[in-house]
Amino acid sequence: MNAAAKMTAAPAERGTLLRVDGLTKWYGHVLGCRDVSFEMRPGEVLGIVGESGSGKTTLLNCISGRLAPSSGSIAFDTSRFGMADIYALSEPDRRRMQREDWGFVHQNPRDGLRMRVSGGANVAEPMMNLGSRHYGRMRQATIDWLERVELDTRRIDDRPANFSGGMQQRIQVARNLIHEPRLVFMDEPTGGLDVSVQARLLDLLRELVRDLSLAVIIVTHDMAVARLMADRLMVMKGGQVVETGLTDQVLDDPQHPYTQILVSSVLQI
Amino acid sequence: MSVQTGSNNAPESALGRYYNYAYLDEQTKRMIRRAILKALAIPGYQVPFGSREMPVPYGWGTGGIQLTAAIIGPDDVYKCIDQGADDTTNAVSIRQFFAKVADVETTEDTGAATIIQSRHRVPEKPLKAGQVMVLQVPQPEPLRYLEPRETETRAMHAYEEYGLQYVSLYESVSRFGRIASGANHPVMVEERYLMAPSPIPKFDNPKLGYSEAIYLLGAGREKRIYAVPPYTRVRSLDFEDHPFEVQTWEESCALCGAKDAYLDEVVLDDQGAKMFVCSDSHHCAERRAAGHAGPMAGHQLDQTEKEAAQ
Numbered sequence: 223m224n225a226a227a228k229m230t231a232a233p234a235e236r237g238t239l240l241r242v243d244g245l246t247k248w249y250g251h252v253l254g255c256r257d258v259s260f261e262m263r264p265g266e267v268l269g270i271v272g273e274s275g276s277g278k279t280t281l282l283n284c285i286s287g288r289l290a291p292s293s294g295s296i297a298f299d300t301s302r303f304g305m306a307d308i309y310a311l312s313e314p315d316r317r318r319m320q321r322e323d324w325g326f327v328h329q330n331p332r333d334g335l336r337m338r339v340s341g342g343a344n345v346a347e348p349m350m351n352l353g354s355r356h357y358g359r360m361r362q363a364t365i366d367w368l369e370r371v372e373l374d375t376r377r378i379d380d381r382p383a384n385f386s387g388g389m390q391q392r393i394q395v396a397r398n399l400i401h402e403p404r405l406v407f408m409d410e411p412t413g414g415l416d417v418s419v420q421a422r423l424l425d426l427l428r429e430l431v432r433d434l435s436l437a438v439i440i441v442t443h444d445m446a447v448a449r450l451m452a453d454r455l456m457v458m459k460g461g462q463v464v465e466t467g468l469t470d471q472v473l474d475d476p477q478h479p480y481t482q483i484l485v486s487s488v489l490q491i
Numbered sequence: 492m493s494v495q496t497g498s499n500n501a502p503e504s505a506l507g508r509y510y511n512y513a514y515l516d517e518q519t520k521r522m523i524r525r526a527i528l529k530a531l532a533i534p535g536y537q538v539p540f541g542s543r544e545m546p547v548p549y550g551w552g553t554g555g556i557q558l559t560a561a562i563i564g565p566d567d568v569y570k571c572i573d574q575g576a577d578d579t580t581n582a583v584s585i586r587q588f589f590a591k592v593a594d595v596e597t598t599e600d601t602g603a604a605t606i607i608q609s610r611h612r613v614p615e616k617p618l619k620a621g622q623v624m625v626l627q628v629p630q631p632e633p634l635r636y637l638e639p640r641e642t643e644t645r646a647m648h649a650y651e652e653y654g655l656q657y658v659s660l661y662e663s664v665s666r667f668g669r670i671a672s673g674a675n676h677p678v679m680v681e682e683r684y685l686m687a688p689s690p691i692p693k694f695d696n697p698k699l700g701y702s703e704a705i706y707l708l709g710a711g712r713e714k715r716i717y718a719v720p721p722y723t724r725v726r727s728l729d730f731e732d733h734p735f736e737v738q739t740w741e742e743s744c745a746l747c748g749a750k751d752a753y754l755d756e757v758v759l760d761d762q763g764a765k766m767f768v769c770s771d772s773h774h775c776a777e778r779r780a781a782g783h784a785g786p787m788a789g790h791q792l793d794q795t796e797k798e799a800a801q
Contacts, residue, residue, distance in 0.1 A: 314650035321652075336637060336658070343661045350661065351654030357664050357730040379665050 237299060239264045239405060239437050240285070245294035247280050253461040254280035258294070260456065260466070264404065265435040269452025269469060271442060271484065277461040278441045279409060285439065286407045287320055298323070301404065321351050325398030329410035331390035334397070335382045341393045342368070342378035348401040367396040371426060388419035392426070399430060408440040412447055424450050445488045449473055457481045513560040514592040519543055523561035523716070527707060530718035535680030536648070537631050542714040552585060553711025555608045555627035559589060562623060562707075563606060569595045570604035575612035575753065575770030599773045611674070613695040615752050615774040618704035620721065626689040628710040631717060633677040633687040653685045656728060670733055679726045680719060693727065694737045694753045700725035742767040745787035747778035766790070 240262040247254035255277035262268055270278050283289035285296055287308050299305050300319045308316055325348075328334035335344050345367055346360040354360050368375045371392040382390050391411065398406055411427065412420040428451060431438055440451055448455055448469060455472045457465040457480065465478040476482045513520065519541075526540035545553040563569065569589050573582040577599040585608060586597045598604050601614040608625040618624060634644045637655050647655065656677050663671045670676075676693035680686050688696060689708055699706055699719050706719040719725060729735035743750045745766040752774060754767040766787055769775035779788070787793070 313646070317646075317650060317652065339637070339658055339662050340665060342665055343658050346661055347655065347658050350657040351652070353654065355657065355731050357661065358732045360661065361665070 237264075238262070238305075239266070239299050241295075241297040241305075242285060243295045243297070245281065245284055245296065246292050247277075247284055247289065248292045253277070255284070255458070255461045258456075258463055260463075262405075262437055262439070264437050267431060267436075267438045267440065267451055267453045269440050269442060269448040269455045270458060271445065271448050271455060272458035273443060273484070276458040278443075278458055280461075281458070282407055282409055282439065282441045286324065286326055287316055288326075298405070321348065322401070323404045325401075325403040325406040327391075327394055327398050327406065327408040327411045329413040331382065331387070331394045334394045335390060337382050339381075340379045341373075341382055341385060344382060344393055345396045345400055348397060352401055363400060364396075367400050368393075370430070371396045372422075386419075388415050388423060391415065391423055395423075395427065395430070399434065399436075402434070403436070405437045405439070408438060410442055410444075411440065412442075412444065420447075427451065445473065445485065457484065510592050512593065513563050513589070514546075515543065515557065515560045519557075520561045523557055526716045527558070527561065527718065530707070530716050531705070531720045533684070534720055534723050535678075535684030535686040535717060537715040537717045539714055540716050542711045545711065546588075547584075549712040550629060551581060552608070552610060552627040554709030554713075554716070555610070555625045555711075556585060556588070557711060558625045558707050558709040558716065559606055559608050560593070562625075563589060563593045563595060565594050567593075567595050567605045568603055569593075569597045569606050569608070570599060570601065571597075571608045572612060572614070572771075572773075573610055575614075575755075576772040578772060581610075599776075601771075601773055609691075611690055611692070612753070612770055613691055613698045615749075615769070615771045616777075617698075618702055620703040622704040624702075624704055624706045626691065626706065626708045628687065628689040628708045628715075629712070630675075631687055631708070631710040631713050631715040633675075633685055648684060651683070653679070656685055657730070660728060660730060660733075664730065664733055670729060670735065673738070676735075677728050679728065681724050682726070685728075686717060686719075686725075688725075692738060692753060693735075696725070696727045696735075697737065699723075740767060743785060744769045744775060744778075745785045745790070746793050747775045747783045747788075748785035749775065749778055749783070 238261050243259050245258040246256050258281055270281060272278050284291045290309060296308050297305055298308050301323055302319060311319065342364045345364045349360050349363060364378060365375050368378060373389060373392050382393060385393065412423055415423060424447060442448055452469045455467065455469045456463050457472065459480045465472060465481045472481060473485055476485045522541055526538045530538045543557060545556055547553060571582045571586040573579040589595055590597050601616040605621065606623050606625060607614065610627040613624060632644055634647060634655060637658055638644050660670055672693060674690045674692045675687055676696055678686050678688050678696060688699060701722050703721055705721060708717050727735040740754045742754065744752060744754060746768050749769055752769045752771060755770045757766050757768055759765055
């Protein structure tokens with residue numbers, strides 16, 4: 223919300239925001255992801271690409287505290303507890319940290335929105351979760367955010383089901399950014415949308431991410447989305463990270479055979 | 492109050508009875524009493540209990556009947572109301588049930604009763620120490636509408652994550668311009684547990700706080716018991732810029748003239764004629780007996796009620 227203040231504050235706290243070390247997840251004897259390690263700094267956008275079943279979503283769920291890993295650690299620079307292993311925090315502390323510091327944009331907006339309450343209430347909910355008890359202020363913040371995600375503010379009280387898929391995704395984005403999180407997870411945020419809506423949503427996301435200097439981990443199988451959004455890329459195959467590097471570097475000069483196939487499979491018109 | 496009164500103290504006349512004293516078997520009553528004690532120890536916390544099949548369907552007050560059965564003793568005086576009235580079908584049936592299975596004296600007099608079972612209302616007359624208010628609850632979980640998962644709502648209670656409940660208030664204000672809930676308005680008990688006060692009108696919410704009497708709430712189908720002990724802080728949820736308010740009426744009771752009671756609107760004909768009357772029938776009758784009269788005192792409805800009372 224206060225983009226200017228956040229941007230000036232950002233350089234001072236240029237530490238490590240997130241450190242993932244040796245993350246492994248087994249589903250019984252089936253591998254989810256194996257030995258993933260990386261670091262992220264504030265304001266960085268990390269793309270995780272790979273084919274279906276390569277462990278992208280498993281990795282994202284582990285990092286976002288929604289799925290306990292089999293081994294390895296995830297340390298996050300929390301605003302309340304400092305640098306802390308998120309699975310070492312007590313459950314109420316972890317849930318609070320997730321509410322305060324994180325956002326999660328689901329592929330299907332129905333997973334991320336409460337379909338029984340209005341779009342406006344969906345956007346305002348994180349503020350209420352963080353203790354805001356003033357209707358007028360929340361209402362104003364909601365309207366501001368609907369404007370920012372380019373939605374018609376007159377439709378603030380419509381149910382999510384009455385919005386189109388692209389609009390629902392915008393509501394979800396607003397809902398996940400209104401509380402000024404430090405890290406946002408996005409799981410195929412443009413997955414179910416047609417290309418023109420996809421392009422506009424991507425454009426909006428990119429603008430917001432830059433304005434708020436958000437750190438984002440974005441999971442996608444769409445190379446174009448990765449190219450547009452991500453600073454850095456991790457390429458996954460069979461649960462393992464096969465290649466990592468700057469986005470342009472990975473896409474323009476892929477080293478691993480799988481990455482080469484991935485990049486060459488992108489359809490050209 | 493007769494929580495300690497078990498079957499051992501039951502009168503001789505009860506020995507030949509077909510049913511166990513107060514219908515439930517002794518082990519069940521002990522189990523429910525344990526749940527009640529736990530509920531009183533943790534105000535507002537929903538204690539799970541092994542709800543039994545009762546001789547009435549779920550939704551007819553099985554939670555309240557089990558609570559009453561567990562605490563009632565032969566020297567109790569029992570009152571049962573439905574929508575504030577003593578003479579409605581459900582109230583009469585449940586009152587007769589306990590007169591039969593527990594050999595208790597029944598009454599319509601709020602002041603004389605030791606146990607008052609109710610759905611939808613708390614009597615107008617302030618409750619006193621020694622009285623127990625038993626409320627029947629259809630849905631004990633105030634967060635259920637917004638969060639369908641029981642595992643999640645339990646965690647939310649455990650960690651005091653009650654922000655979500657305000658979403659329902661937000662919806663209400665955005666749609667109606669005010670907190671428009673009529674009944675079952677959620678409350679915070681001792682600033683710790685969020686509680687559904689059963690479908691009593693929010694007019695009655697303030698009566699729960701710092702009351703001299705015990706409030707027991709039972710949900711038979713959902714298998715939960717919770718309680719508000721005497722002198723407990725109970726705060727109705729609201730927004731800073733939309734403070735909690737109870738219903739008010741421009742009219743006064745047509746029969747007794749009460750200005751500060753909860754009024755029901757009664758349609759009289761198909762010409763648009765209507766009247767407002769106290770929902771608490773005993774309160775209204777008591778006032779009329781004391782000489783208070785409303786604008787429609789002596790109306791046909793007033794007469795029939797008097798005849799029925801005699």
